[in-house]
Amino acid sequence: MKNRQLGPTGLQVTECGLGCWQIGGGWGNPWNDDTAQQILHAAYEAGIRLFDTADGYGNGESERSLGRFKQNNQDVVIATKLGRVGMYPESYTREAMLAATRGSLDRLGLKQLDLTQLHCVPMAELRKGQVFDWLREQRDQGLIARFGASVETVEEGLICLEQEGLTSLQIIFNLFRQKPLDALLPR
Numbered sequence: 001m002k003n004r005q006l007g008p009t010g011l012q013v014t015e016c017g018l019g020c021w022q023i024g025g026g027w028g029n030p031w032n033d034d035t036a037q038q039i040l041h042a043a044y045e046a047g048i049r050l051f052d053t054a055d056g057y058g059n060g061e062s063e064r065s066l067g068r069f070k071q072n073n074q075d076v077v078i079a080t081k082l083g084r085v086g087m088y089p090e091s092y093t094r095e096a097m098l099a100a101t102r103g104s105l106d107r108l109g110l111k112q113l114d115l116t117q118l119h120c121v122p123m124a125e126l127r128k129g130q131v132f133d134w135l136r137e138q139r140d141q142g143l144i145a146r147f148g149a150s151v152e153t154v155e156e157g158l159i160c161l162e163q164e165g166l167t168s169l170q171i172i173f174n175l176f177r178q179k180p181l182d183a184l185l186p187r
Contacts, residue, residue: 001047007167009146011114013077017050018043023065024058031058036065044073052170054081054119055104063107071109079168080104081119081150083131092125097134101143117148117168123156132163139165157184 003012023039025031040051051069053062066078082100083092104113116138118131125131126149135147148168149160157171157180173180 013050020053020062021057024062031061040069052079056085067108077114079115081117083119083121094134113144115146116144117150126159154184
């Protein structure tokens with residue numbers, strides 16, 4: 001598996017990562033940590049070292065499974081997300097974001113998050129910019145090493161790219177959703 005630098009921070013990640021929404025259970029399937037660990041180990045054996053999760057995946061169970069997995073696999077990078085649980089759509093505060101970060105740290109069993117990303121935060125909040133200020137504060141306090149954003153639209157992505165310190169930007173891009181190709185990806 002090839003590695004690549006993620007953003008300007010020097011963090012090396014595998015080109016392929018594993019999205020861990022499914023290991024938190026839900027959608028009619030109960031959470032099962034044994035199954036989650038099997039999935040994580042299979043990805044690891046295939047060379048994957050980048051794992052993407054969120055505080056809302058399985059009500060935190062995805063992060064818990066990843067935390068257990070990382071105890072024996074310190075070379076993995078975990079990218080988590082915050083901003084949907086307890087905040088969406090209009091309850092974004094410094095305190096709520098700090099509580100979300102502390103909750104992720106606890107579930108993952110970490111002292112510092114490798115990468116945390118805003119999780120489809122409404123455009124009005126992105127435009128205000130306070131959510132980025134609060135992430136920079138958390139970075140400066142040592143709670144997170146890096147921050148980024150996971151967005152749904154090109155316009156949201158362009159707003160995020162103007163923020164100092166942004167390490168990552170996730171957006172849906174596939175055969176059917178190609179809008180990012182012209183306006184966002186070149187930036």
